[in-house]
Amino acid sequence: MALIKSISGIRGTIGGKPGEGLSPLDLVKFTAAYLTWVKESKNSGQKLKIVVGRDARISGEMVNAVVTGTLIGMGADVVNIGLASTPTTELAVVAEKADGGIILTASHNPKQWNALKLLNDKGEFLNDIEGKKVLAIAENESFIFAEVDDLGHESIKDYTAFHIQHVLDLELVNVDAITKAQFRVAVDAVNSVGGIIVPQLLKALGVAKVVEINCESNGHFAHTPEPIPENLIGTAAIVCENNVDVCFVVDPDVDRLAIINEDGTMFNEEYTLVAVADYVLSHTKGNTVSNLSSSRALRDITELHGGIYTPSAVGEVNVTTLMKATNAVIGGEGNGGVIYPTSHYGRDSMVGIGLFLTHLANSGIKCSELRGKYPNYYISKNKIELTPEIDVDDILLKIKDKYSYEQVNDIDGVRIDFDKEWVHLRKSNTEPIIRIYSESKTSARANSLAEELILSIREIAGI
16 A cells, blocks of 8 residues: 655555555545645635545545545535546636635546645645645644534536636637548547546537547546556557547546547657647747656747747646746646646646647648657656665765766756756655656667666666
8 A cells, every 4th residue: 555645735545554545534634634724824714615626536436525524524615526627626726716626636547546636726736835734734633623513515516618618718729720620539538537528628629520439437447547658559559440630648637638640659748748839839929848857849849939948847836836937838747738827827638639639720731740840859767776775865966966067957856958868867755766867869869878877876876
């Protein structure tokens, strides 16, 4: 069993002893801690309103019952939006003028997992300071439940149509262009909430034919749910069989978007943001942000459009914070996470689909040809396991010194930028592991760059 506490929430495997897995007792404790933090941050004395949405995991009904019951027991009113994507829940917090929100999802993790993702009153993830306060409250169990006359109440609402209309209303989403293109589009929703909202969105956008793959929202994931190429071999075969123009693949909570070309080849999840950014920047001049482990293709496209690209530390809240500071018009993460501030500051596959289909319609070319327009880079992902007694921070510091003649960024581990390639080293917060991400013009060079850094780490560590 596993239980992982972080500033953005708590996640773990269902079952087991309290404190070892994500048990009902843990759900109560962290929900109560979160609501206590909201009360303290508001300091208004008014009854609080919290939005709760969930993905379609098997454990979702149980987790939802415990979390909503705890919020009501703490004296908060709950707007339960049921089966809803992460970005839908984020938008609902703002629409409801709520004091916060909780998303019940473990994102791309397997079905054994579930999690509480915590939102502020802007529908955005808590920052480092806020998250640590919640964890401290939970650790000390410094929360008080409401008296009987002060219990909260629950209302049930559905925000699916609201989210779809929100996408349709975006100025850069051109429904007429998409309709005229008469697209045939497939969607793989891995049997979670994407199976509810994505087909509805595609039809509202004017897609001529929608091919639904794994769109039963029952939580029985049809394949490993992270939308990366090795998990989409079966989906690619279905794409080829059905003669579609493009296939969209989302993770269980619909905040990551991967694309498969009409010929079954991968657009590559790193290039979802690149393509959407290319379209947005062609209409809205400005800057971009992605995290340090994302492809430099976004930087290339940004500079081509006359903007400035800035890398952030890994983590959605770090990306959005830097986007606000640099007035970025588009940003996100290379895992398929598109953040479009005109919509809201959160990864949103629905917004990504609307913008991408408009871009594809305007281009007048095949999806694979659109992918061919962008610079080719290859990312290699590796890790090196160390022993507990090795000082990982000291190793990273020595790597930074060794490559000090290159462009080095140490806001999150150590990233070394060479001329047209980079390597990013990040330590794990739970294990003596250094994760190594490298990117270059060929996969062979990206792998050799990683091997070079692994060798340096072994030499420094004496192993």
